[in-house]
Amino acid sequence: MKTHIVFGESGGSSLRLALKDHQTNENIVVVVDDLMWGPIGNILLETVQEERIKWWEQVLNEEDKSDSIAYLRNTYKRLSDWTIALTGNESFLFWVGDSPTEYTGLMFLLANIPKSIPVSIIMVFPAYYKRYGRFKPLSAGEIIPEKSSILLKMQNPFLHGLEKDT
Template identity: 25%
Template sequence: MIHVVFNEADTNVLKQAIELDETLQGEVIQIKDDFAVGPLNNIYVGEGMEERKQWWRDVLIGGDYEGKVDSGEIDDTKTVAELVGTMRRNEEETIWIWAAQNKHDVCGYYWLLNYMKEFQGRVFILYLNNLPFINEKGGVFYPNWLHEIPAKEFLKAKKLSREITLSEFEVDPDEWSKICNENKGVRLLEGGKKLISADYDFYDADLKKIITGDWQKASKVIHQYLSKAKHTTGDAYLLWRLKVMIAQDMFDVQGKVENMKDFEVKTKTI
């Protein structure tokens, strides 16, 4: 059994769950890119892959995560190639894809599905779509992310495992192709596995609302956004959007506009 997740925190909690239940025993693999943002045109061929890599380089340059693209730390193409190789060599091997009700996981699932069709019957999905769980305090909650679920609750979650149907292998790639061909900058989850596209500046309006007439570090602005906004994304993407707006002279700024702790912003002085 091979478990596939889409967040580092999910990897950690799933490994804890495996320690509690030997029937879950297996390797845990993480798909690391965030396919909910950035270009998707021709995403499965060299040209599209390189376009996406270059976009991430541009987003991360001069920021807290600069160099990640070329460090070798994130190479989902290599990860999936090794996964496919393992499945071809061992016809008894199965894959469990774990996804929660968020755009990051759903986009990762759609991206991965393209490589899984030849293994239909051996690929399973555990999609925690609007399902209640018990938190550490004994209360009922609906997790948006796998890592919000206590490890012991994964023992119940495993009962949700089901085979990805032939119909899903036919219909879901069409849905993903439509999103890829739209090639906008942001994907949002409407419900279930239904995605919609938005422009690169989708988060800008709410980000601007947090900036006041007082100096605030960019890190504070971003963390406030992540704690309050209905629609969130990664801090690297928000830092990039903040820099784009600064380049458009929307705010006053002091400090070196690189890492999010290195500079401060406030509304323009009239």
């Protein structure tokens, strides 16, 4: 089954609506932690997730901490549950905007997912601009659902195993 991986809740919500409109039953994984900041490591591991949460607890102000830490724990729980449920029959489609946060997230995940899982990437900025011109979205969250579904047709072929290393 194809799993869409998107960075940020806005992109996740837009993609959910696009897939729902087309009655597509595919998984969506939303990565909300800004991996550009804080300790690095394999965020698919709970030890790294806890290390990042502790770091966020140190840098967030008290007002943001009360909501953000619980939310981050919940999203990491969903990420861990998804990782545990992987069967090896999946393929991943990454939606990546033209931002350091999304590039960093892509690199972290590509480095840590099993190499046997085929991946494809929709680079949101050039795909959108090529199709529609003018507006240049910096993230998948800036695209309305109707246009996200059209960009699906512009995805690159899936890469397998060793192809991902080059």
